[in-house]
Amino acid sequence: MPELIFHQRDGSVRKVDAKSGVSVMQLAIQANIRGIDAECGGACACATCHVYIDESYSDRLPDLTDEESEMLEGVAAERRPNSRLACQVMVDDSMDGMGIEVPDRQF
Amino acid sequence: MSAGTVIIGASHAGVTCAAALREAGYTDRILLVSEEEGIPCHRPPLSKGYMTGAVSADSLPLKSASFYQEDNIDLLTGVKVTAVNPGQKNVVLSNGKIVSYNYLVLATGSKPRPWHGADLPEHVYTLRTVQDASNIARRAASLSGAVVVIGGGYVGLELAATLRTHFKKEVHIVEMAPRLLRRAASAELSEYVAELHKKAGNFLHLSCPVKAINAGHKTTIDVVLHDDTVINAEMVILGTGIVPEQTLAGEAGLACQDGIVVDKFCKTSDEFIFAIGDCSRFPVAHHAQTLRLECVQNAMDQARVAASVIVGEAKEYAAVPWFWSDQLGVKFQTAGIIEDGMTCVVRGEKSSGKYALFHFYSNGRLGAVETINQPALHMLARRLLAAEISPDMQQAGDVQFDLKGLIGK
Numbered sequence: 001m002p003e004l005i006f007h008q009r010d011g012s013v014r015k016v017d018a019k020s021g022v023s024v025m026q027l028a029i030q031a032n033i034r035g036i037d038a039e040c041g042g043a044c045a046c047a048t049c050h051v052y053i054d055e056s057y058s059d060r061l062p063d064l065t066d067e068e069s070e071m072l073e074g075v076a077a078e079r080r081p082n083s084r085l086a087c088q089v090m091v092d093d094s095m096d097g098m099g100i101e102v103p104d105r106q107f
Numbered sequence: 108m109s110a111g112t113v114i115i116g117a118s119h120a121g122v123t124c125a126a127a128l129r130e131a132g133y134t135d136r137i138l139l140v141s142e143e144e145g146i147p148c149h150r151p152p153l154s155k156g157y158m159t160g161a162v163s164a165d166s167l168p169l170k171s172a173s174f175y176q177e178d179n180i181d182l183l184t185g186v187k188v189t190a191v192n193p194g195q196k197n198v199v200l201s202n203g204k205i206v207s208y209n210y211l212v213l214a215t216g217s218k219p220r221p222w223h224g225a226d227l228p229e230h231v232y233t234l235r236t237v238q239d240a241s242n243i244a245r246r247a248a249s250l251s252g253a254v255v256v257i258g259g260g261y262v263g264l265e266l267a268a269t270l271r272t273h274f275k276k277e278v279h280i281v282e283m284a285p286r287l288l289r290r291a292a293s294a295e296l297s298e299y300v301a302e303l304h305k306k307a308g309n310f311l312h313l314s315c316p317v318k319a320i321n322a323g324h325k326t327t328i329d330v331v332l333h334d335d336t337v338i339n340a341e342m343v344i345l346g347t348g349i350v351p352e353q354t355l356a357g358e359a360g361l362a363c364q365d366g367i368v369v370d371k372f373c374k375t376s377d378e379f380i381f382a383i384g385d386c387s388r389f390p391v392a393h394h395a396q397t398l399r400l401e402c403v404q405n406a407m408d409q410a411r412v413a414a415s416v417i418v419g420e421a422k423e424y425a426a427v428p429w430f431w432s433d434q435l436g437v438k439f440q441t442a443g444i445i446e447d448g449m450t451c452v453v454r455g456e457k458s459s460g461k462y463a464l465f466h467f468y469s470n471g472r473l474g475a476v477e478t479i480n481q482p483a484l485h486m487l488a489r490r491l492l493a494a495e496i497s498p499d500m501q502q503a504g505d506v507q508f509d510l511k512g513l514i515g516k
Contacts, residue, residue: 074485
């Protein structure tokens with residue numbers, strides 16, 4: 001079972017055991033991680049589940065689709081090279097230990 | 108200790124309000140009362156992803172169960188509020204308890220518009236709850252005949268799309284107005300949506316009020332149109348809109364007018380009572396008339412406004428309305444408010460399946476943008492509208508013109 005490490009806005013760190021096959025957004029909602037709002041519930045329509053993902057894991061992440069890339073242009077916090085929408089990243093075993101940083105705002 | 112805040116209704120608006128209160132440091136009691144059983148869920152997937160299985164039941168909850176515990180929010184499900192007493196500042200619950208409040212938030216939402224005709228036969232459905240969605244999916248999977256969707260609004264059309272593409276049904280969409288999406292989209296967009304549905308094999312019956320829904324023979328239902336045409340179906344879905352749930356507010360003497368009337372702080376005619384989401388009617392900048400909106404954005408943004416007032420950091424409700432729809436593989440997003448009499452400028456090629464419709468008021472100000480498979484442009488449109496920055500019509504129609512450059516000038 002992969003373990004993901006969330007860095008929350010208040011500086012706290014939460015380690016969460018993930019089931020493969022759920023999205024990072026779903027995992028964050030289930031684990032009650034603060035600052036990942038996911039207003040649209042995962043429809044890739046709102047850009048409020050923006051996260052920064054540990055760059056050393058970038059080759060293990062699903063490719064950025066055009067849709068996600070376009071939505072990332074509209075995120076409220078700064079867009080960085082490691083910005084992703086958490087609803088579009090499905091968890092798998094290779095992501096064990098991956099760090100996920102919550103940005104300072106979502107809207 | 109203060110009696111705290113009671114929130115009636117635990118959908119997008121109610122849950123967001125409770126979360127926003129805690130986020131802002133509110134420490135008094137929060138009681139969230141939900142008539143529905145079970146943990147509060149996202150509703151948008153019910154007409155699409157949940158029905159096809161793409162969105163599992165696990166991912167429907169708005170917040171996890173641990174959220175309510177960690178944030179010390181008392182979630183009371185399967186309980187109705189039977190009366191609100193503004194004079195005593197308390198509410199009466201269906202379990203007989205009386206609960207006092209310091210602030211009350213009405214997030215009572217809406218209910219499917221009642222059918223005007225006689226009693227409805229079996230296999231006629233409305234969609235509001237997870238249970239409704241499960242019932243529709245189960246029925247759709249078991250039948251071989253046609254389905255009639257009455258009402259060409261977004262929920263009806265999303266269901267029609269799901270029933271066609273996932274369940275492979277013969278689907279008839281019956282709409283009394285001359286076009287689809289009469290309330291929620293421009294004429295230009297509704298024409299495109301109609302083309303998509305026709306291409307997918309759905310049958311459109313426009314300008315067709317329904318005269319009657321009758322039990323047919325054994326398991327079928329006859330939908331009788333205004334001209335006495337009869338469509339024989341095995342399932343009928345009423346997508347005929349909703350009415351705001353304002354019964355409690357009305358009985359409590361709060362001002363209501365097709366929605367619970369609130370000011371720009373989501374406050375009702377009682378200074379300790381707020382109304383947010385589908386059930387509220389609110390004023391809008393630049394508009395003479397008040398509005399009532401049925402979308403997630405409105406529910407969540409109003410929830411944050413009410414919370415800001417309760418914690419003493421009042422923010423006005425000034426958000427740009429937006430919503431989305433996914434159907435037939437196309438993502439539609441609208442920012443702003445579509446009104447009759449606006450001038451429409453097309454940006455991009457319709458034939459490419461990726462384009463946008465910019466709508467201007469007669470004074471040349473941008474009022475709304477509908478995008479088709481252009482999520483980045485939608486996000487940009489929201490920023491332009493929020494900042495009240497208007498491109499001119501020629502700029503809007505020129506794909507070479509950099510709209511982003513207008514922001515920050």
